[in-house]
Amino acid sequence: MEAAEPVGQQGFDAIMTELGPWPGQGIPVAVAVSGGADSMALAILARRWRADVIALVVDHGLRAESRTEAEQTVARLSMLGIQARLLTLEGLERGSRMAERARRMRYQALFAACRDLGALDLLVAHHAGDQAETVMMRGRASSGQDGLAGMALALPVTDVRLVRPLLAFTKSALYATVRAAGVTWVEDPSNANLRTERARARQVLRQDAVLGGSLFAQARQAGQARMAQDRDAALWLAQHARFHPGGWVVLPAGLAPPRILSALIGVVGGRDYPPRRDAVAGLVHAPRAATLAGVVIVPWRDGQWLLAREEAAMAPCVSAGAGAVWDRRFVLRARHVPKDMYIGAAGPVARWWPAGQGRSGWPACVLRTLPALWHDGRVMAVPHMGLCMHDGIADAFFVNQPSHPAFSGALFGRRTALPVGAGQ
Template identity: 70%
Template sequence: MPGQPHGPAEPLGLRQFAPVMAALGPWPGHGVPVAVAVSGGADSMALAVLARQWRPDVVGLVVDHGLRAESRREAEQTIGRLSALGLSARLLVLEGLERGPRMAERARRMRYAALSAACREIGALDLLVAHHAGDQAETVMMRQHAASGDDGLAGMALVTPMHDVRLVRPLLSFAKPALYATVRAAGLAWVEDPSNADLRTGRARARQALAQDAGRDAALKAQALQAGQARMERDRADACWLASHARFHPGGWVVLPAGLAPPRILSALVRVVGGHDYPPDRTRINLLAQAPQPATLAGVAIMPWRDGQWLVAREEAAMAPRMPAWTECVWDRRFVLRAGSLPPDCAMGAAGAVASWWPARRGRPVWPARVLRTLPALWHGGRVVAVPHMGVCTQGGMADAVFVNHPPQPVLPGARFGGETGNAV
């Protein structure tokens, strides 16, 4: 069997796994499935074994990236192994992923998009992934080399909210040898991805360095635990600040008080309003937090508004172009379209100038025209026919269309854009 670990280890079982899952709850009642991302490697196979022991309604999601000739065969083997555990599984095939620049990042984005979509289809609220203690140490080492801030050095969180599901990492306290032992004890084989040993990648180099320095490995895991606890405290304090001072609009912008926001919060808001996975430049954020002034950065405009307040809104020139519209598609990495039916050749994109004409006919707009132009809209026949956030629809059959603001990352764990449901003007 491939991938033998170094040193003896005892397999994990329900006695070790159940308390971890209890602490990460509450969990939905039986009948609502819990999804498990299974690559076919020893780590994810061990997670599948443990999850199946924990509850019966677990569904394995197996992604085929299509980047290696043998990937489909390995994915089908993995589904067969999951079936042997009595665990139902789905094969998710990624289309359009090509080799080239930033391939790992593109693959990760497409993988999680496919996993999230599958969770919606099966009604799963939680997605388990198999990151373990070794992965955590590697992550912290890589972030040290990248000069990450305190949040980055906290490593991966046990729970990360995504669009419609919670991403849960129940194995972060368990070492890889125990996961190998768990799979062997279950009598299962697994897949070894050769890219895991490719020293051209930063993670593989970090893994090699930690394998040669057990002391540093232990120190990084301890550091991640301590930093993670500190990050949770900062998250709680920031959540209180946001609840007291920020007003989120479902159209994608945020209203802030005269002093803008503390740097950490301002950074998170710029990332979310811009639809980015990563925070903006720290130096510019710190300068703005110290001395608020109009600015644009990372596709976001920070502009003064009424009574000394500030708006943090999408920069019009940075938005995604118009694209074909279909229900559940995502535009500008932030808005999910939900509609019962759409006419042929319907498109979605920024509302543009028409969003400032309509409210002008009814009196003074509540929001600046610069902000209204960034609202998502439906286009047909070369013109805007619906701007759901404004309650405007000029073409039959589209009245039920809505755009839900789902940026790639929340402002804070568990945070979402506010619950305003009225018109934007």
């Protein structure tokens, strides 16, 4: 690895100022710390920038040494004057897509800890090399211009903002930062496992610094374009789309521009990845009833269209409890839920709609997909329709909270030039 100067505190502080505003004293800023050099450098810089930072250390349990390494990391952070909390992942099993599942569980644990602490922001240590690797992998996957924007500097995620203040700095600069601070770190051997796509991309970029710089610059340019497109998309949605809290969307006669329609299908279907671009383009060219990526597209009144969840693709029932998530979209809010209740799709309307009460006006294909509280094989409540047949859950309701919004408002570029010494 090439020699580099440590990250300058003044340059880091300038980035944090641009990524503000930040909460006042008493509301901490959380830092995700794996124990590696990158995240330890971030913790050091963040602690110098602000006193009330709290490090979150996740023990993923995938290696025998992980617990010891996590505890060592907490001890090292304590010596730096940084308060740390150790989080343990439970239920992570080996098998297919393990890295993806581990990543999802890790972020779920980090976000939950932020909510518990009252932290509004979570800092993560992705750097310029990570950005170049991401753009390379997305380019190979033909992910389109949005994907080539790489990782955002700041990304609102539900009720926490994910912030990546180190994207302008090289890994060698971060190593130099921890060495200058006299801090040791953990080296995860899985980072060098060439069976993973990211490790292979890292190997290529290690041998071609010019390519890494080119990919980083490409990400900045694509990011600026993506922010402009997102602003236009948000304006189009405000003018033309109607969102129902039950999880469906009403669109005008021409559906929506392809990029917007793709994003909406992802939100309604509760999926992380967009549908095939050619399939979306075909629908926009010739609007018609269709099923795509867990979403049904059906004609509605006055030439309008409904985007609704595909009933056959919905998640199975889950146990009911305050905060329970069903179908990756709906969160149950309630002071108390009686035992043995569960959450599932409302199902055939005739089985739960009160006799003699006029219908809502919405088609059965969307009413069947509403989240409902069940007990002993019977629907007890469909809160979105104001129906409740059990006194113990009269206050229960569901919040439509997909894993990501149609357009996140992510920040992909800074307003000023990169700081002196930033890695490319």
